[in-house]
Amino acid sequence: MQPLPVVNQTILEPELRIIDSQHHLRDRRDSHYMFDDYVQDVQRGHNIVASVYVESMSMIRVDGAELLRPIGEIEFANGVAAVSATGKYGPCRIAAAIVGYADLRFGDAIAELLDRALAAAPDRLRGFRQCTLEHPDPAVWRYVPHPPEAGIMSHPQFRDGFKQLAARDLIFDAAVFHHQLPEITRLADDFPNTTIVLNHIGQVAGTALKNSDPTQAFAEWRRNIAELARRPNVMCKVGGMGQPYFGFGFELQDRLPTYLELASAWRPWAEAVIEIFGVQRCMMESNFPADRRSCDYVTLWNALKHIVVQASKSEKNALFHDNAARVYRIET
Template sequence: MNKVPPFKKLLEGRNEEILEPQIEILDAQHHLFDRPHLRYMLQEYLNDVNAGHRIVGSVYIETQSMARPDGPEELRPVGEVEFANGVAATARSGIYGACRVAASIVGFVDMTTGDRAAITLDACAAVVPQRFKGVRHIAMSHPDESVLRFLTHRPPPDLLKSPGFHAAFKHVSKRGLSFDATVLHHQLPEVGELAAAFPDTMIVLDHAGLATAIPDKAGSQAEAFQEWRANMQALSRHENVFCKISGLGTSYWGFGFIEREAPVGYRELAEAWKPYVETAIELFGANRSMMGSNYPNDGRSCGFVPLWNALKYIVRDYSLSEKAALFRDTAQRVYRVDLQ
């Protein structure tokens, strides 16, 4: 049981100086929800967006929030893309600032349902024709339950190998949508198999493949890094896979910031994150890598301002074109984001 409340660090670090404030950021992953343990809706996100970094837009990624409470099972996820589209329209009005929140939307589709996934996909596209650009069904699986302790919706084990998954994926591919793959590092070969089977479909690897350390197991983080790096190297050979550098504030990596009572500044974050961020960019290149806040989930470890400062600090010696790709251009191209 953690002593520190899970989201205590959400507001920390707003007094930090903003590094390279001129860099335009398209936040490649964030969530909005209203749950008993946390309310994080448009206003909360705007409070973070307006804290100093130049966030010009964002990609909304599903968390099965605001799903329809009744009706056919296949149509319940439509509620979330409708909600996100409403948020996008509100932000697009300009009344709340220049940031195009939820400019592209990645919705939930139950990928175990085979051909019936088409019902969900077409319904989402019908209600959100301009912004619905991709789908996600979290596929994280691990025999140690403690690893998945913060996961709100548990996927079925071995989702990517489940009956019906490839049939469902064919419908995703046929509609020109992207797929966000959220897995742990030992599952990366499965993502590679998927990429090989569907070479014309863009697959976004969420959270840089989550090099997962086993809680309380000595040496687990070092072991995970070596296996993760080898798996990432193999996966990077698939040109249709893009790496989203996000989720570094989650528990899976074993950095220990969640359990910390004291605030965490950007330099300490950067020191811990640097080997993973630099390795991901080395393997995938800036034109196939993108940055995301994964807020509010990463708020378990650090504030929004230190998070972006840390990512900027790690790549401070990169070229201007590489920084533009990492912080804006790659996400804009992959998720086909309209920032106008």
């Protein structure tokens, strides 16, 4: 995944403080994006004051008990955060909050990983994510280099593992496709005191597939989102729309889109989810480097800002900074 060259452009509302509520760092054959790459992006002009590091199965230990191997990524992220906290690489506090990976199918045994992770990153660890993406069409998986196994949330020990998150007041970041949103709704009902943060507006799979109907996909997604939003313990990240699942096709172009082109394509989805969840339960994300398939970092944030150009100052502060600061307990 090689990014197109970055285009110099005007920064919209450069004073608006932003917490990037989701990004990754990883060194994979298909995706190299590490600390220096992210530093360059956050210094391109937008006022990124902090970020939330979310797992991507990177830097996992290669030995030891399988249960505990994900602690390697948490240690890596905490090290990155410590380097950023020196201030030598700019004012943005990168990985000010960390969302690690845990396989909740281990049930009660996952408690050992959670406790060790909290000890390894006591000032920054805020929660865990386990990707549970499922789709019957194999064409979807051309976009996912490491697809998860099917049936994770229906595994007999998954909820036992989830209880261990709840016992420690840890957040669960949820990564599903739109047709799986009812499963997250049931999870939110079963654990009403646990904060669940939906990634990428409940990313839509299907609009990019042959013989699919974007209108039908949007209607199904909106119906599921509206039901999920009735659960007050669920938050929603607005972003991830640069991924090919949505079918906008920007990744197929030989040039970078403008922020107006992105905003035009993304607006119906972003506006719907902000309307349904409400301004106080949404937060903006870059989802870099995954969204780098479609655009550069500057254009992405310009597009998100333009989508909510009519919002009040307090609403913009909530969407771009305050909600992420509150949910992930980040001081800026």
